[in-house]
Amino acid sequence: MPLQGKKILLVIAGGIAAYKSLDLIRRLRERGAKVRVIMTRAAQEFITPLAVGAVTGERPFTELFDLAAEFDIGHIRLAREPDLIAVAPATADFMAKLVHGRGDDLASTVLLATDRRILLAPAMNPAMWANPATRRNVERLQADGVTFAGPDAGEMAESGERGVGRMSEPLAIVAAIEKNLFDLPARDALAGKKIVVTSGPTREPIDPVRYISNHSSGKQGHALARMAAQAGAEVVLVSGPVSLPDPSGVKTIHVETAAQMLHATEGALPADAAIFAAAVADWRVANEASQKMKKAAGKLPTLSFAENPDILATISRHSNLRPRLVIGFAAETENLIENARAKLLKKGCDWIVANDVSTGTSTFGGTSNEVHIVTQASVDSWPMQTKESVAAGLIKKIAASLGGAR
Ligand code: C5P
Numbered sequence: 001m002p003l004q005g006k007k008i009l010l011v012i013a014g015g016i017a018a019y020k021s022l023d024l025i026r027r028l029r030e031r032g033a034k035v036r037v038i039m040t041r042a043a044q045e046f047i048t049p050l051a052v053g054a055v056t057g058e059r060p061f062t063e064l065f066d067l068a069a070e071f072d073i074g075h076i077r078l079a080r081e082p083d084l085i086a087v088a089p090a091t092a093d094f095m096a097k098l099v100h101g102r103g104d105d106l107a108s109t110v111l112l113a114t115d116r117r118i119l120l121a122p123a124m125n126p127a128m129w130a131n132p133a134t135r136r137n138v139e140r141l142q143a144d145g146v147t148f149a150g151p152d153a154g155e156m157a158e159s160g161e162r163g164v165g166r167m168s169e170p171l172a173i174v175a176a177i178e179k180n181l182f183d184l185p186a187r188d189a190l191a192g193k194k195i196v197v198t199s200g201p202t203r204e205p206i207d208p209v210r211y212i213s214n215h216s217s218g219k220q221g222h223a224l225a226r227m228a229a230q231a232g233a234e235v236v237l238v239s240g241p242v243s244l245p246d247p248s249g250v251k252t253i254h255v256e257t258a259a260q261m262l263h264a265t266e267g268a269l270p271a272d273a274a275i276f277a278a279a280v281a282d283w284r285v286a287n288e289a290s291q292k293m294k295k296a297a298g299k300l301p302t303l304s305f306a307e308n309p310d311i312l313a314t315i316s317r318h319s320n321l322r323p324r325l326v327i328g329f330a331a332e333t334e335n336l337i338e339n340a341r342a343k344l345l346k347k348g349c350d351w352i353v354a355n356d357v358s359t360g361t362s363t364f365g366g367t368s369n370e371v372h373i374v375t376q377a378s379v380d381s382w383p384m385q386t387k388e389s390v391a392a393g394l395i396k397k398i399a400a401s402l403g404g405a406r
Contacts, residue, residue: 014042
C-alpha cells in the first residue's frame with residue numbers, strides 16, 4: 001500500500017466540494033494512510049461530523065478550545081504529528097487566512113503552528129479564483145512553499161456556471177499527496193549546505209528610463225531556490241527584476257544588470273553549489289545616456305554594445321571560490337545535447353540543464369519545462385513536467401552529488 005503508515009491531516013473547509021472529501025478520505029485510507037480530520041464551522045454546513053467520523057473511524061476535530069472533550073489532543077500535536085496536511089476543499093477565504101497567518105479557529109491555528117508540508121486543493125467559483133486578490137494569495141502561498149492540486153476546469157455546482165475552480169477529483173488529490181510525500185527532496189537533504197542561485201532576466205539600461213531585457217520569468221530559478229531551502233540549505237538567491245514574490249526562507253538579493261548580478265553572486269560565495277538559472281543579457285549598452293534620450297524628427301539613435309561578463313564562466317573558473325558543483329542552464333532551439341556539451345567545456349561548469357525554447361514550447365514564462373541534464377559523461381532526459389518538479393528533481397540530484405560533509 002503506497003501510503004502505508006503515512007499520517008495525513010485533512011482539513012475540510014466550507015464549500016460544496018466538501019462532499020468529495022468523504023471519498024478522498026476513503027481513497028487515502030484504502031492506500032494505508034492514517035487520516036485525521038479537522039472540519040471548519042462552514043464545512044459542517046455542507047457535510048456532518050458524523051459522516052466524516054463514519055469514514056475515518058474517529059471523530060473529526062472541530063473546536064480550537066475543546067477542553068471538555070476527552071479526545072482533545074491539542075492543536076500543537078495536531079499540527080506536528082502528520083506527514084502532510086491537505087486542505088480539501090480550500091476556499092478562497094481559507095487561503096486568504098493562511099496568507100495572513102490568522103488563527104481564529106482550529107483549522108487555521110493548526111496550519112499556523114505546523115512545520116509540515118501543506119497541500120491545498122482549492123474549490124471556488126471561477127470569478128473568485130480569477131480575482132486579483134486570490135491570484136496574489138496563490139502566488140504568496142507558493143512562495144511560502146505551499147503546493148496546489150487543481151483546481152480543475154468544468155461545470156460548477158451553481159447551474160450554468162463554468163470555468164476554472166472545481167476541486168480536483170479525489171484520485172488526483174491522492175496522486176498530488178503521494179508526489180508531495182515521495183518526490184520532493186527530504187527536508188534535510190541539503191542540511192549544512194550553502195547554495196547560490198541566479199534567477200530572472202537582467203536589465204541593461206539605454207538611458208535613465210529605457211532598457212534592454214528578455215522574457216525570463218524567474219519561475220525556474222525561484223522554484224530551485226525555494227526547493228533548496230525546503231531541503232534545509234542556506235540559500236542566497238540573486239534575482240533580476242521579476243514579478244514573483246521573494247521565496248520564504250531564502251536570502252534574496254535584487255539586482256538589475258549583469259554586472260550587479262556578478263558582483264552579488266561573487267559576494268555570496270563561498271558555497272557548496274551554484275545554480276545559474278538567470279537569463280543574463282549578453283550585451284549591455286556601451287553608450288548609455290546619462291539623460292533621457294530625446295526624440296527628434298528624422299533622427300534615430302545609434303546604440304553601441306559591450307559584452308557583459310559571463311557570470312557562469314567567471315565563477316566556474318574562480319581560482320579559490322569555485323563551488324564544488326557549478327550548474328548552468330542552456331536555452332537552445334536546435335542540437336540541444338551537442339550544444340550543451342560544447343557549453344560545458346566553454347563555461348567550465350559541471351552540469352548543463354538544457355531546455356528547448358524553440359517556438360511552441362512553454363519554457364519562457366510558462367509553468368512547464370522539459371530538461372536534459374548534461375554532464376561530460378552522461379545525459380539524463382526528463383519528461384515534460386512542472387518547473388516545481390524539475391526543481392525537486394534537480395535538488396535531489398544536487399544533494400546526492402554533494403553527499404554528506406561540506
Ligand atoms: O551562453 P548562454 O547564455 O547560452 O549560457 C547560459 C548559461 O550561462 C546560463 O546558466 C546563464 O545563467 C549563464 N550566463 C551567465 N552570464 C552570462 C550569460 C549566461 O551566467 N553573461
